[in-house]
Amino acid sequence: MSVADEDNPYLRDPPTEFRPVDDLSADEAERQVALLREAIREHDRRYYVENDPIIADRTYDSLFTRLQALEEAFDLGHPDSPTRRVGGEPIDAFETVSHVAPMLSIDQSGEVEDVREFDRRVRRELNVAGSGTASSDAEADATDSNATLSDFEDSSATGAFAYVCEPKFDGVSIEFVYEEGRLVRAVTRGDGREGDDVTTNARTIAAVPQRLHGEHPDFLAVRGEVYMPKDAFQAYNRERIERGEEAFANPRNATAGTIRQLDPTVVAERPLSVFFFEVLDSSDGLESHWEALSNFPAWGLRVTDELDRVETIDDAIAYRDELLDRRDDLPYEIDGVVIKVDDYDARETLGVTARHDRWAFAYKFPARAEVTPIQDVAVQVGRTGRATPVALLDPVDVGGVTVSRASLHNPEEIAEKNVNVGDTVRVQRAGDVIPYVEEVVEKGSEGHWAMPDSCPVCDSVLERDGPMAFCTGxxxxxxxxxxxxxxxxxxxxxxxxxxxxxxxxxxxxxxxxxxxxxxxxxxxxxxxxxxxxxxxxxxxxxxxxxxxxxxxxxxxxxxxxxxxxxxxxxxxxxxxxxxxxxxxxxxxxxxxxxxxxxxxxxxxxxxxxxxxxxxxxxxxxxxxxxxxxPQAADVEAGGDELDGLTFVFTGALDEWTRSDAQDLVEAHGANATSSVSGNTDYLVAGEGAGASKQEDAADNDVPIIDEAEFRALLDERGVEIK
The missing domain is CATH 1.10.150.20 (5' to 3' exonuclease, C-terminal subdomain)
Known part of the structure; x- marks a missing residue:
């Protein structure tokens, strides 16, 4: 069934009310389900691919809810129904499957000379002149560096030597396989030859079409990048912080952690999206990458607007530099651009290595270093109720570590530094560990952020105690x-x-x-x-x-x-x-x-x-x-046999509980602490001892002794044990 205004009442002017489900016959329900599915798929395409929705969000939600109700009432569920976006039953583990075609990596560099060397090698092996002279005025127009997808849909210039330039998305690469227009498999990149089957999770992503649109190939395998938009990432991190959970370091980590969830309903709740950017295999003959990208929107596959087709490497470098200038304004994270040979026959000639395609090169951006804008401020509530403001940042490199959040410490410090959402700030790491906002580099808004009156988690009053604020809940x-x-x-x-x-x-x-x-x-x-x-x-x-x-x-x-x-x-x-x-x-x-x-x-x-x-x-x-x-300790006061020593206990001891052992050594003049430092004299490690304490002991040259050695030490020091 094809969507046509006169055939599908749910396309342009959906009803505001529906007949009760119980009043429908099985045939009526089946027909309504088919129309609803088709209309929802078209609305999805218009929203995610065309950016041109024709109905309000509330109307869309009513159609989706109606479809869910009918599928449930009449047992009409189907694997590629739009309702699969809400998730399904959890799975035990992912199945490993082979890719339709290898998903290789891309050679990359942040140095412009390496990019020019890539161009020289490509032109040498293809015997193409460096000038890239177009054979006609039409081809010259087609290869202009300001061209867009629509300029090339009917252009004969697709056979001319050219590069296609794309953003290098910072997400998770997935192979999507469509047979007869239906999504049948989604597989992570894995080792490039095989990966994990994450089809159930991929179906929950609204921008992934369950069925292709238009005149599509009978078989199509495409590569897409699943990502989390920056604003959605910041909102999601804010929710996690306010729930007392650890924030994700960057959108890519959030995406990777989500797509590998074993419970699809968890994936459905998280704000993932996707861009499609490469054909891996197709039953239809395609001559060039640009031709393929031109067809993607008609098939319902979302592509970025930031695409260009250029003739010279200078144009490709200019494309990268221009995109670098606009990097912070893009709604998604990128870490460079990818320069690809357009013509598929030329790609075949260039071939591949064991690890990467020889017809593509990634021109990387420099890492953001220390200075970055504040996108939002969340309030993190700790175990004791202390409410700490946390700046949510565009991910930035600080001392080789990617940082997306930094402490603002307390309301007084925020006022003193005059920090607000929208400001560009310098971030440092205290002791090379805890990120914090050091100073405002450039004001993006007036005034400073103020602590709310109530806890963001439980809505209890936040009380001030000196410079600090505490939740009273x-x-x-x-x-x-x-x-x-x-x-x-x-x-x-x-x-x-x-x-x-x-x-x-x-x-x-x-x-x-x-x-x-x-x-x-x-x-x-x-x-x-x-x-x-x-x-x-x-x-x-x-x-x-x-x-x-x-x-x-x-x-x-x-x-x-x-x-x-x-x-x-x-x-x-x-x-x-x-x-x-x-x-x-x-x-x-x-x-x-x-x-x-x-x-x-x-x-x-x-x-x-x-x-x-x-x-x-x-x-x-x-x-x-x-x-x-709870049991009281039964340790009598001793002497000073262990005076001056500091012990740390970890793991389970046979003769004492950890608390009893601590009481014992303290009763004889020693100190017992919970963490290892340079002042620690002995780490007593019992069965199941924690690895972190033993690593700290090794780092601080602290002797690690077992229970027998501990007992021998007590005997040597004259500690009497009753």
């Missing part, structure tokens, strides 16, 4: 709750090796865990249903949790994530009060009594009081105590 705030779970499982908490940041995010996103108490209600069936979890990893985590049902009081207090209460302060509180109930009651009723404990002053005492008097926190702690019974 406590564990009722999703961001604080997620971070509290991560901290509970960390080295400074209960040290759950099987539960890292990624695992916590999975559990929370799957709705299995809302607070730390829910960890103890997990089961193997729930865990093994998640991506990346097998029976062994699930059993290991459940076993760890079971072992932690009676944690030492000091570890439990630290794991709660009470602001300003780390492992050292938690141990002092545990020693002083011995039971959790005694400590909590004192914190609530007489917080001033806490100030008599080592490591606890007025500020810490107030933080502990505020934590336990929060209704949201109290509810979480009460639920947690239904599963956990």
């Amino acid at each position: 406590g564990l009722a705030c999703d961001a604080q709750r997620r971070r509290s779970i991560e901290y509970y499982a960390s080295d400074d908490g209960l040290d759950l090796e099987g539960l890292g940041e990624k695992s916590v995010r999975q559990l929370v996103d799957a709705g299995l865990v809302e607070t730390v108490a829910d960890l103890y209600e997990l089961n193997g069936i729930q865990l093994t249903a998640l991506e990346g979890w097998g029976r062994t990893s699930a059993e290991n985590l459940l076993s760890e949790l079971e072992e932690k049902r009676e944690p030492p009081l000091s570890e439990f207090l630290s794991a709660l994530g009470i602001p300003l209460v780390g492992p050292t302060t938690a141990r002092e509180l545990a020693r002083e009060f011995e039971t959790f109930d005694a400590m909590r009651e004192t914190a609530i009723e007489s917080p001033e009594e806490l100030e008599g404990v080592d490591e606890v002053g007025e500020t810490v005492a107030t933080a502990v009081h505020d934590f336990f008097t929060s209704e949201a926190n109290a509810a979480v702690v009460s639920h947690l105590l239904e599963h956990v019974d």
Whole structure:
């Protein structure tokens, strides 16, 4: 069926109301579904390819919703229906498949002399004069550097020697295969010969046509670049930051991480788009790349407007320089331009190497270095409720690392530096690690960005405390709750090796865990249903949790994530009060009594009081105590046999819990810390010891000893163990 105004009522003037689904016969429903699918495909082409929609977004949404309802009610689902864009059932793993034709890489350089050498080699091997003189006025017009796709659709100049210049998209390259006009396969580039079948995910991208339009080849394999538009990337990163998740470094990373999701519904929720830029194979004879690109829009395949066909390498270089000047204004990331020989016969003559096509060259842009514009500002809420403004940047190279976000520290610093959205700023990395905005290089707007009055995550009031701002929502705030779970499982908490940041995010996103108490209600069936979890990893985590049902009081207090209460302060509180109930009651009723404990002053005492008097926190702690019974440490005071030594413990010991071992060495004059530094004397590594602490020990020349060596050290120092 072809779309025609008189045949399809959903094309130009769709109805505002529909007959109830129950009133339709099966034949009527089937016909309406066919018309809706065809109309939606045409609306998609007009929107994504032609940039000329003919109906309002709300009208389009009503057509899409109607199609979904009919397919569900009459069991009329189909693999290439537009409704497949909402995703499907999760898969266990991607299948590896061979490409229709090799997807090779491109030789590249940022040096103009290398580009000219490419041109000399191409012309030498094709026996083409460097002047590139056109054989007629028509060909001269056709090869003008200002030509556009429409100028060449009927031009006889496609056979003349020319280059086609394109942006070098910074996304993920995919092979799309169409048979009889239907999308049958989408495959990642992989090693160039074979890749992962991501067809189900590709179907969720609105700009990928499920069916080709017009007079298309019976068989067509094309190469496309899936990408995330810059504005969508910034908005998506903002959402992630405000949910307490890590932001993606750049749009390419966001795209790569999305296209390889095993759950297509996750892909459908993320703002991906695509440009098509190369024919890999076709059942129809095509003479040139420009001819192919000219046909793409008619087939429903989206191409960029930034295309040019030129005759000389000087024109190609000028194209690159002009695009470099406009790089920041483009709605998508590019990292250079690609210069391709246009004629397919000439390409055949030039051939390929084992790794790249010899008829194409990428002229790279220099990396953005340190100076970049601020596109938006998000507020990141941490475990303790601290609200930190984060600048969302156009990705920039800082010391060899791509940076797309940088801390603005606090409201006072923003006002002092006069930083606002739209300003161009210089970015540095504190200690070569944490990116921050150093200064404004050029103002793009008046005034400075102001901290909102409420938390972007839970809408609770943001209270100022000196230069800082804090969310008052406590564990009722999703961001604080997620971070509290991560901290509970960390080295400074209960040290759950099987539960890292990624695992916590999975559990929370799957709705299995809302607070730390829910960890103890997990089961193997729930865990093994998640991506990346097998029976062994699930059993290991459940076993760890079971072992932690009676944690030492000091570890439990630290794991709660009470602001300003780390492992050292938690141990002092545990020693002083011995039971959790005694400590909590004192914190609530007489917080001033806490100030008599080592490591606890007025500020810490107030933080502990505020934590336990929060209704949201109290509810979480009460639920947690239904599963956990904190135990007081039983270590008698010793002497000074270990005076001056500093220990760090990691992994599981047979004779002691980690907390007991820390209490033991501290009772005999040593210090016990949670992280390795140059001041550490020994890292005691038990079973399942964390690799990061051992790497830190190696970097700082800290001896790593096992439990037997630790026991021998205690004996040597005269420490009596009862």
